Amino acid sequence: MCGITGVYSENEALTSKLAFFSLYSLQHRGQESAGIAVFGDYIHIHKGMGLVNDVFGDKKLSEMVGRIAVGHVRYSTTGESKIENAQPLLVKTKSGALAIAHNGNLVNYQTLRNQLENEGAVFITDSDTEVIAKLMAKELLTKEPEDALKRVSEQLRGSYTLVMALNDTLIGFRDSLGFKPLVIGEGEFGYIIASESCAIDAVGARIIREVRPGEAVFIKNGELEFVKIEDSSRKALCVFEYIYFARPDSVIDGISVYGVRHRIGEILARESPVDADIVSPVPDSGTTSAIGFSKESGIEYLEALIKNRYVGRTFILPHQSTRELSVKIKMNAVRKNVEGKRVVLIDDSIVRGTTSRKIVDMVRSAGAREVHFRVGSPPIISPCYFGIDMSTREELIASNRKVEEIRREINADSLAYLSLDGLIEAVGLEKGELCLACLTAEYPVDVSEAMECRRC
Amino acid sequence: MCGITGVYSENEALTSKLAFFSLYSLQHRGQESAGIAVFGDYIHIHKGMGLVNDVFGDKKLSEMVGRIAVGHVRYSTTGESKIENAQPLLVKTKSGALAIAHNGNLVNYQTLRNQLENEGAVFITDSDTEVIAKLMAKELLTKEPEDALKRVSEQLRGSYTLVMALNDTLIGFRDSLGFKPLVIGEGEFGYIIASESCAIDAVGARIIREVRPGEAVFIKNGELEFVKIEDSSRKALCVFEYIYFARPDSVIDGISVYGVRHRIGEILARESPVDADIVSPVPDSGTTSAIGFSKESGIEYLEALIKNRYVGRTFILPHQSTRELSVKIKMNAVRKNVEGKRVVLIDDSIVRGTTSRKIVDMVRSAGAREVHFRVGSPPIISPCYFGIDMSTREELIASNRKVEEIRREINADSLAYLSLDGLIEAVGLEKGELCLACLTAEYPVDVSEAMECRRC
């Protein structure tokens, strides 16, 4: 998962700064690296490892002057994290300069790369973004941008939401299944494209509308134009955007993320009620659902756990004998709130279960009499091939275990998951409009190639 | 405000790591710089600007081997932030090596510095910690550590909670008014001293007890000894530790911070009820009180505002015309939760009022019908001279304004502060056990010297 953005502004000194603010508010979508390309009289590109605010300073942003900016924050999916993987990817083609920021994952990457290599292409990176760049360059030789994009998208399979700068044009594009969100805003400064609406808010703009599955938006000379690129018979918006990824203050495809999570809590309370003294989130992902659960159940909302706000991805655990402290470092129980109480804990999902176990134990040893676990999604039983690094099937605790077994493993007094129907109800879209593959193992596109050669 | 810690462990490779974890959990007490000194066969010291996790890596910690560690995180009080101000301060004296971590502020600093300079002392820093170090060194020439500490503390006036390493002894000490907290824990590894109990929890230790005002604890050869250093007729624990500074999961002088903040919310609801649809915190400082307010008032708890978790102290606002975005970058309203609603916002306190105004406006422009503001403390009317960088009296919005005037300035439909009695009730200590000076302008020690020469 990554965050992508594009800005068009005729106030050329402002463009890079707006891209910066946009990425800043999309930071939760990726903390490994950040990058911005600006197209003006010159082409500027700057990328670095770490948070947006560490990579970009005032001086750097002031140098990056131009009408169009493309930005990206990257989520580290695989082990090694390298600057080579940072985006946007900037290439120079016969048809001009092209910068691409990509959110998603191609499931036919290897086939496409083989084809291109067979034609003599050389690859600098191992990313599917470079495949997209090369296909675009090839089609642009003979076609206008729109037609080139059409021809390229016919060849791509999987999840590929893109923001691109092509010479003087800013392009946003969402694959025909619309796995990953993309939204457009308008402000005094011009236009903004972003993964989530919180970025539109952050720059003081207002939402125009979402880019639709299979649709592109072209912004050029101050004009914005929507173009249908691919037919889209079925939509497959990643349900985990609502459950976990997106910021609660974002609105995706017209639906408030906060609202979905709150309803998840309410439905969970109805589906799997429990006699308890307090209901408490596993922070931060469980917070909104816990509030909903409390409201519906009438059980008092009280925080059992405080999460250290300074915990980052690069947290070190230097010493063998201190490794077991890891969860304690990230979270701590509030003894006063749980002592002698029956506690319901709410989290958004369970992946491997190891953290959940530690949390349950922590609440117990702070004095809780009972610890009940409620999960804001159905069990995750199958891997995602669309850009989310869930564990492999073997690591997924729910891939081969019954709920009762899982309950025992995480040491809870009771455990319940949200039902699939409950989830769909909470979201408020049709089942056919969502990707639910990791919950159902029914993939909206053929993933057989990706299944064989697991690369993320 | 700073965070301080000390660790004693005969597992010499573990000591620095435990100090690291302790500081990590005290990070909210200071983000400007971090430092650890370890006394073993060699004396190691490492300090740097930024977060604990940025300053210390595995390699550095592994080199720092010894039985005793002293650690410090620093809060930037004044404009310029420099590595020279980072602590612990390590000095070499006739009587050996001395490392000092200090939380607080002397109100007779200038007098003491003058005295020392008159005796020919030279100063490398501008910190009152160097004054303490020099006084200690002088007294240690002729006295045992205990007596030296007694003689030094007689000369100091103000707030001076200390953790020190003196050769093979770890010392914790709290001034006779006990402005700043200090607590001792015991684990399998040995002993830990820290500003807050959350650090004791973080290293898997259990609380022994608080260090009492005027008391010192000496840890040497695995033995822990409490020694009364100064008589303490009156206690003056900073009430803002409960209101704002401390982590909600900490327990200070036996009282849960979470509990205090929850009761503040409840009392506020009783003292200043309001007809509304939802109650919502200004995150993060208002969260616990908002939960309490909701419980007491029966008004639904729902988050009106989401705070960007990646906002740091060093946030840049590069462009003139983007400066007004500042609050938007840090926080965003959840339109769905506030649209058409009457909203009660809860925050811990109001200092200058500018941020409160922007927040009220943000909630309004997201569609709220009414915005009521409730503050979890009485008005701040007077500066703090004990180590907290509140603004000068001129900047304090409440120093010369009635509540109604403030209400107008922050553009709220109604505004109410917690009463002083309500605050004291919420804390649950006697009035004579607390410092309330910034709320009452009655200082528990003579601050006339500090008033004249404002330095922090």
Added chain:
Amino acid sequence: MCGITGVYSENEALTSKLAFFSLYSLQHRGQESAGIAVFGDYIHIHKGMGLVNDVFGDKKLSEMVGRIAVGHVRYSTTGESKIENAQPLLVKTKSGALAIAHNGNLVNYQTLRNQLENEGAVFITDSDTEVIAKLMAKELLTKEPEDALKRVSEQLRGSYTLVMALNDTLIGFRDSLGFKPLVIGEGEFGYIIASESCAIDAVGARIIREVRPGEAVFIKNGELEFVKIEDSSRKALCVFEYIYFARPDSVIDGISVYGVRHRIGEILARESPVDADIVSPVPDSGTTSAIGFSKESGIEYLEALIKNRYVGRTFILPHQSTRELSVKIKMNAVRKNVEGKRVVLIDDSIVRGTTSRKIVDMVRSAGAREVHFRVGSPPIISPCYFGIDMSTREELIASNRKVEEIRREINADSLAYLSLDGLIEAVGLEKGELCLACLTAEYPVDVSEAMECRRC
């Protein structure tokens, strides 16, 4: 101008270190950036801005394990210096991984790039090395490495000495005119390829022989094989390697650089004798020729100038009013040696003349009675298109001035250049074996395309 190297060693831990030492001794060929790629079980690549010793540390080198290493130091030719331009360039192709280090400049770059772009290729860099990489990848689709290299070299025009790693093979190659040198050595560890023989000495190996113009060397499975790739009817070894670029202790195409420079001094003394008290080099480039001049003329050798050894390329001249100090900062006169004396200064060449003027003035104001200038090369009248960033024709002081005019501009009492015949005699090769284009404006290949579009 750049320095390139390749190492083959079955002692896999040693390979990267030998490449490091080799680059270290080629540092004078480029100080802008340094890079090494190692092919082993994994492919490692590391590049950075600055000196070899700054870019590579022990830790990094220890991680880079494999049989084959390719290294590069880059000379900043154009204004902006960026990490993107650092070499080796590593690409992944249908036929495997390919790392290229290139010394030289293509004069038909734009044509080749256009051709490739017309086929849909996208470019990440602006370097001609990427063109070579793409051509290689294309030919490798259908051909064995040797034949691919043949086919590629047919298409390249200009100067292109290469060291490449292609999967398990290390390749050295010199263009058919042999502009830039390349020499092979053998040691206990295996084989080494390098721009200059000083690198062979540095790793304790012995010279096998030079790679001949149009020849390639393939090293694989411990076997070394020379292969003729292109016919080479005429050789065009850059004469400035002898005059200026190479280290004096190197031997190029069998001829000692030190020897050439010494003979240049001797011939200069015969061609343009002068009555003087001392002969002195402009350090460092004039040193060897000054020694030769002194020997032939019998005039005492004494240093008039001392050069600051710490002057680097990145020297800053922060203040307007201090800019005129620039030469003084780099060099200083030894008053005692020049006071009241008639001084002959020897330098290797004059490009723009501004530095020469400042040096003459400096020696004069240190008390010299007369200052005579002798130059170890004929006037530079035409730009180089083969990888050397001499100024444009407009900036070359000799491109449109008589010697007498130049003498006046640099304020010397007399000025003489080495004759072309004298230079050829000093080198000891046939005229037809050398490139002399910048001295004669007769280019050994058609440079019309490069003349139009000046890029280096």
Added chain:
Amino acid sequence: MCGITGVYSENEALTSKLAFFSLYSLQHRGQESAGIAVFGDYIHIHKGMGLVNDVFGDKKLSEMVGRIAVGHVRYSTTGESKIENAQPLLVKTKSGALAIAHNGNLVNYQTLRNQLENEGAVFITDSDTEVIAKLMAKELLTKEPEDALKRVSEQLRGSYTLVMALNDTLIGFRDSLGFKPLVIGEGEFGYIIASESCAIDAVGARIIREVRPGEAVFIKNGELEFVKIEDSSRKALCVFEYIYFARPDSVIDGISVYGVRHRIGEILARESPVDADIVSPVPDSGTTSAIGFSKESGIEYLEALIKNRYVGRTFILPHQSTRELSVKIKMNAVRKNVEGKRVVLIDDSIVRGTTSRKIVDMVRSAGAREVHFRVGSPPIISPCYFGIDMSTREELIASNRKVEEIRREINADSLAYLSLDGLIEAVGLEKGELCLACLTAEYPVDVSEAMECRRC
């Protein structure tokens, strides 16, 4: 050994830049760290590890505005190199701010430190400069700067050349034996004080005169005043300034360093003639003497060795099996120049002899028929306690060996040292004006305390 400087200029923006240029030209006196303090409306100080040009950039220098600057480059004497040791040392005293840059070493450091500690002083560093700072502060309480400096200098024993800023006064001071040089210059900008005259040249100023032993210079309000501080019955200028430390273009106490080294070569040629084909320096320290030797002996001057110009102090030798390459990396023989020849090598001195041995072997294996070694100083038989980190007596090859034994160890065909009388003649001062202690074991001050407790 270190380099120190001071600048006084009423062009306040220029002061720091002049100090920078001065240090830049004193870089050979210390490469470990660099620092500058500027006294203006504010006091600025900046220090860092590494070369002057790495520590100071344009931005930093532009911020440092004021009339007075004090600068320092530090030579790493002892193992650990730390920023804490960087100078100038800035302290704040009753009498104002004091910045000190110190070149030298106290031989009664421990006694003075004990005295100060007994009075309760605490020490932040382990440097004798802090002792000087504290003594100055103490005396300044009751005395004017002149008298304070007198009283302090009475207490100091050893080598202590100082440049200090005290509020609005710039002070230069040389101990009564004048171990280390200090010279004053005047330019349009104002005044400059520096260790060597090459720094005066570098800023375009002219030499006024040396500071005399026991003398101080005070510069204030644009007025310069010389003051006799200590009686100086005997002078003891370090003879190694002429032999090795100083830059050849400097003039010390009126005598050209280049001249001394040239005469050393001439006298060596007379004292220890040898039948040979070429005479060659061990670069760089042997160069000037080799030129003199060639002139006197009539043997041709030709470079047998080329030294890599990029070798720095921080050179890494990463691999066990590559460590023996170390000398090869730093220097290489010019085979053509030595093959079949009888070579005389000239170096300034021999300390441990290991490098000399490797150089002799290198020249031999490049084909030299005979290798004769001539040393430009008498044997070093005793340690220096005045700030030069020669090895301990045990490591000095000449401390317990005859010349013939040393010849065998370094594998030379013949070996000769300059005589003590020859050295004194070459310098041209009286024996009683020089320190020759490391050559004679007769120390100009009592060093017994320093001998016991070896610290540098």
